Amino acid sequence: MAEYEACALGIQEAIDFNVKLLKVYGDSAFVIHQLKGEWETRDHKLVPYQAYIKKLIEFFDDISFHHILREENQMADTLATLASMVQLSPHGDFPYIEFRCHGKPAHCCLIEEEKDGKPWYFDIKRYIEEKEYPQEASNNDKRTLRRLAAGFFLSGNILYKRNRDMVLLRCADAERLSKCW
Known part of the structure; x- marks a missing residue:
């Protein structure tokens, strides 16, 4: 359920920014393959999540779902760690995070x-x-x-x-x- 919620939140943010072409990358093979229609969703608790995301898909001209291995998904792990450390304001404002690339660690x-x-x-x-x-x-x-x-x-x-x-x-x-x- 958490993986579906994270996916839905990301897609909602893309909709808020009027994105029309979207590639969704996820390290949950379960969620990605279900959203691609390759796997059945049998768990009755997950069906509403999948249905909700299917409705969100209609906002895009093109959307695709791609599975990446967890060990190749360091950025997502880093962002998840950062997200777990951030307290949201009562107004729902998100803090600004700036990324800079360095040639070495x-x-x-x-x-x-x-x-x-x-x-x-x-x-x-x-x-x-x-x-x-x-x-x-x-x-x-x-x-x-x-x-x-x-x-x-x-x-x-x-x-x-x-x-x-x-x-x-x-x-x-x-x-x-x-x-x-």
Whole structure:
């Protein structure tokens, strides 16, 4: 029901802006295939939603529905996260959101050069190799270093960062790529 409601709200907004040609992209295969007429809508709770969207479709010269995989739908996930954080005014006003594209992830712009000339991963690598902490490390720093080190893998002299999908990224390559992964 939430997926249908989100779809209906998006289509209503397009109608409010007098859009006549619309491509609807959604990561719910269930909703997209039902709206395309490829799948039957059997759940009696969903039938009114589908009927409502079918009425909205009449406002467009052309409308099409396209399924995209959830993992390819990062923008929708980001917008959903933002939407869950926004409080609407009693007047129903929507806050203005501005998007800017950067050539590299924004956190890369905040990374400063290391003052000691050592790479950013030096302490992690040294801890994995020798179980040795930096001299000035507090107990909290040591605990943080142990937690960080768990996300890395050392093979020979090469340090790799483990991603969630278990892909390994070589840290020296990451340094070359503006210290980002």
